[in-house]
Amino acid sequence: MKDLIMFLILSVIAVVSSLFVFLSKNIFRGALSLSLLLVTMAMFFAMLNAEFIAAVQILVYAGGVLVLILFAIMLTKEREPSVSEVTTSRAVALIAFVVLSLFYLAKHTWEKYVPEKEFSATGASVGTKLFQTYVIPFEAASFLLLAAMIGAIYLARRRG
Amino acid sequence: MVPLSSYIMLSLILFSIGVFGILTTRNMIRILMGVEILLNSANLNFIAFSRYMGDITGNVFVLFTIIIAAAEAAVGLAIVMMIYRNYLTLNVGKIKEMRW
């Protein structure tokens, strides 16, 4: 029962904060709202026994990506406050899409999945998979990070 | 126990909010934040499935997605800096040098 209450509270926080990312007048507040969403997701992950990923989410997303975004916001001062173009037709389209998808999903019951009590995604279990089955993407990811680093430094430099 | 379908419905709601936000905003940084929302909703799917099926692959996928999202954010923000330096605005509607 308390699982359900927790889930409901967190869901509401998640949905509201993600809406606020786009609807806030001040983009800085939008970014802070994003951070709330990221932390809420980490809590979901923890609820779903994915402790390692929850920690990574906070470290990398809330700690890294968000700081990057905040820096970018602070370094690029816009003259006018941003205004989002939320017209009624687009809002209707959004609601229609969500309702339809929910309807489709609700029809497909996921009941064949019986959750085991003892599932725990520790760092060790993730690490084993990472260094055995998925070692090739692991190495590729390191090149990816290298490329991102080289590229970001190159692009952000002044010309000449 | 929270039913699995609730998680999936939540992730779909978040995904829709992300797509909707990306389509309706003019600010490049907001677009980037919208993309982060998209990726997070997919991650929620993976973790939820992982837990309810007892398969660790979902967690591994999320690890990689987080890594990739961080790299994308870094590059994207570098592009933002470059755009700002050239155009002095982040309004994607105003950045239209190339025409028919």
Place this chain on the structure above:
Amino acid sequence: MVGYIVPEIIIGAFASLIILLNYTVTQRKILGYLSLLAVALAFVSLFKLPRMTAWGIYAVDDFAIVFKAVFLTVAFLVILSSLKDINKREGEYYSLLLMSLMGMLLLASSIDLLMLYVALELATIPSFILAGFFRDKQTSEAAMKYFVFAVVSSGLIVFGMSLLYGLTGTTNIYEMINRLELNTVSILASLFLVAGFAFKMAAFPFHAWAPDVYQGSPTPISAFLSSASKKMGFLAVLRIFYIALSPIANYWALAFAILAALTMTYGNIVALSQTNIKRMLAYSSIGHAGYIIIALALLNTKVAIFAIAAALLHILVHAVMKAGAFIAGIVAGENIEDYKGLSKKAPITALMLTILLLSLIGVPPLAGFLSKFYILLSAIYAGGSVGYVLAVLLVVNSAISIFYYGRIISYMYWAKAENETKINEPLSVTLALIIAVILVIVIGLYPSEIVNYLQKAAESFVKGL
């Protein structure tokens, strides 16, 4: 022990080497030549690759080798044509290009969703930077548009993959065949994947980024994007849709048929009105992507293997032709007015470009005719309303393309230029053009061997190792 992944290791090693040398070497030329060497070595290693599967996520089959060959060839041409401004190119350029190539090579062999996604991102993230490499107004706009569309499509793809994982409990595409059922969620998942990959293939209506990005990027990078990055989309779609999603083929095949019809027609018609060469080539790429998508629409019919082989041929041929056409633009210029009288100002380039354009139109006995013809054949053999409609559209669109390609040829040979000064034709660019033309002619002359090999590749990909 790691013999199966040698090409990627070579490319990765050289990419790291180049970036290390970037800060110590004064002779910039070395970096360019090193990257050429890397691609050449990797290409040679293709011939000795063992056919095997590793870890259940990486498979070397003929299908993978065909794509690796395509990517390596395009990379070779692009690097060769970039050597012209060699002292202006920083080491980052070559290093990023090689890393993107490495991602593409990994993608060719991916049979697992996770491997596929990581490889896809490794291939596209460096190209964001490459698209904006000059850091001026035009290229930064190109980089921005490319980035926004690409990351949104990434988000769509990964969401679709998450649903597939939830439906089947696995990320291996060959295992999914047995576990996937037709239900609303699987259709939703395929919709997400179709939308995401349609962005990558620049199919209508997700094509909006391509013209601006191809126009704004540095020209060799436009060649790279249209000939390599776009082909990645087809590669991934073939692997995922034809294998993993085969139980629900009838649904997505129809979606692809519609995409093919719209994309072909839109691309060719809009190309007619373009005056900027790079933009025109972008729309023509969209049109050609439509031709390839025809083959995707036929995957649920009895001619599926033949259609795949035809698509592979057109992917290979179009990659070379389009790369060559863009590369010619390095010498000739961006605006169509610059092409007037090019036959006198830059005779070799004009001749090479003419051959490539004729191949793009589909004039026999060049390779472009061959690959279109095979796609046409597969559409006709497949029959049914879908097959016949697509076949007719293919012919009609090829006819339309005569006008905009032909206009360039006529400007080059029959229009008078304002000034008759000769344009410098750098050796590296000319060499790249000659290689492209040779490939186009040779493939056109020996169709049967190549198509047989491609059919073998298509079969190997279906059976799985």
